[in-house]
Amino acid sequence: MKLRDENKINRIYKATLTLVKQNGLAGTTMQAVAKEAKIATGTLYIYFENKESLVISLFNECIKESAAVVFKDYEMSAPFKVGFRTIWLNVLKHKVSHFDQTIFLEQCFHxxxxxxxxxxxxxxxxxxxxELLERGKMEELIKDIDTFWLVSFMIGYANEIAKRITYHKKKLTMETLDINFQICWDGIKA
Amino acid sequence: MKLRDENKINRIYKATLTLVKQNGLAGTTMQAVAKEAKIATGTLYIYFENKESLVISLFNECIKESAAVVFKDYEMSAPFKVGFRTIWLNVLKHKVSHFDQTIFLEQCFHxxxxxxxxxxxxxxxxxxxxELLERGKMEELIKDIDTFWLVSFMIGYANEIAKRITYHKKKLTMETLDINFQICWDGIKA
DNA sequence: TTTATAAATGAATAAAAATTCATTTAACTT
DNA sequence: AAGTTAAATGAATTTTTATTCATTTATAAA
Incomplete structure (x- = not known):
């Protein structure tokens, strides 16, 4: 009996991300995904019922992975600014290094x-x-405004930087990180 | 002789924007556009050679409109911060009030x-x-970093706010504008 | 009015994409 | 080594979408 190859799902995901980054969800066909993943079209339908199911599964996968990354190396005990920096850099680095996911998620939302x-x-x-941002407000380190806007700001900005870096073939150097974190911090600090 | 109705093109554009906001470029068919614009499918092809042509024309239209809006009410002679605020608010207001265009352009890029x-x-x-930002740097009012990042920051942030406002059904009140401009200004100021 | 001209229509056709399935292949069990 | 099972294949089919075109309708000029 031939066993179902879980690794193949990752190949399919990878292929989908690559194609969606290139051509959008509009331009991504099941045939193309299969070809990119180096499998037969029919095989795709063994792993995913249909295109919708593939997209939704991958969406959930991306969301999960992105959530897992955010709090990496974060220490509750560290000063607020240190923790904030860690998290913001995690978000930014992830959005840059997995840019295809960034675009895929964006496309999914519409x-x-x-x-x-x-x-x-x-x-x-x-x-x-x-919650972290609430703490920052409590400690009077950051602006006392609706957390909603603070989240918008830090996530949205990271998103935009990721796009710019990718489209303009910039490198995510330490200098780039520092410059942008400075802007980000000055923006939210009290 | 029946005259070609230029206004119909706007109806087609409007319909396309509405549908792309709803379903993405992926989910937007020519049939659906025609129906939304209340014309026959064939009529669409009188005005646009094909789907690609429709998308490209609308893309150029959106870019043109958005460019026209940016410098509205801007006075070269005004102090830098005043000019900067005017422009940033123009960008933000336009992205919110023409959110379908915002999304359409985003989708087009992929x-x-x-x-x-x-x-x-x-x-x-x-x-x-x-050029405005160069002036700000010259006057030592804003951070002396690559203009590239400053533009990313102000445009990207406006973009994100537009999305958040729309998705979370917030109103673009004067308070909202002030809060967010404060963040934006603190971010770029020297 | 009548005629000429171009726009509008929408059913018909073509093209593209999604999905199926009969057949083959690979891996495990006895 | 033979038998069993499920995965893999890709051509064939179905479904969806883009595009065409013969016909009708509206407008302007004669």
């Missing part, structure tokens, strides 16, 4: 595949970040 | 329809903004 419910679920993963 | 050349042309429209 696709017929992802509904409001899925969107809402995805949002929940940012809860720990919101 | 579609098979828009090529690198078109992208580069679009970028040129930000030139006056770059």
């Amino acid at each position: 696709s017929p595949f992802i509904d409001d419910n899925t969107r809402a679920e995805a949002k929940k993963l940012l809860l720990p970040l919101r | 579609s098979p329809f828009i090529d690198d050349n078109t992208r580069a042309e679009a970028k040129k429209l930000l030139l006056p903004l770059r």
Whole structure:
């Protein structure tokens, strides 16, 4: 009996991300995904019921992976600014190094595949970040404004930098990180 | 002789924007566009050779409109911060009030329809903004870092706010504008 | 009015993409 | 080594979407 190859799912995911980055969700066909993943078209349908299912599974995978990365190396006990920097750099580095995921997620939010419910679920993963920001406000280190705007600011900015770096073939050097974190910190600090 | 109705083109554009915001470029069919614009499918092809042509025309239209808006009410003679605020608010207000365009442009950048050349042309429209920022650096009012990052920051942030406001059904009140401009200004000021 | 001209229509066709399935292949069991 | 099972294949089919075109309708000029 031939065993189902879990690794193949990753090949399919990878292929999908590559193609969506290149051509958008609009321009990505199942045939193309299969070809890119070096499998037959039919094989795709062994692993995923249909295109919608593939997109939704990959969406959840990306959300999960991205959430896992945010709090890497974060120490509750460290000073607020240190913790904030760690998290912001985690977000930025991840968005740059997995840029295809960044674009895929963006495309998903305006696709017929992802509904409001899925969107809402995805949002929940940012809860720990919101808590960190509440702490910063408590300690009077950052502006006392609706956390909503603070989150928008740090995530949105990281997103934009990731795009710019990729499109303009910039490198994510330590200098680049420092410059941008400085802007980010000055923006939110009290 | 029946005259070609230029206004119909706007109806088609409007319909396309509405549908792309809802379903993405992926989920937007010519049939659906025609129906939304309340015309027959065939009529669409009188005005646009094919789907690609429709998308590219609309892309150029959006870019043009957005460029026209940026410098509204801007006075060269005003102090730098005043000018900067005017422009930033113009960008933000436009992105919020024409959110369908914001999304359409975003989708275009990852579609098979828009090529690198078109992208580069679009970028040129930000030139006056770059010049303003150079002036700010000269006057030592803002951070002396690559203009590239400053533009990323102000445009990217406006983009993100527009998304957040729309998705979370927030209103663009004067308070909201002030809060966010404060963050933006603190971020770039020297 | 009548005629000429171009726009508008939408069903028909072509093209592209999604999905299926009969057949083959690979890996495990006895 | 033979038998069994499930994965893999890719051509064939179905479904969806883009595009065409013969016909109708509206407008302007004669």
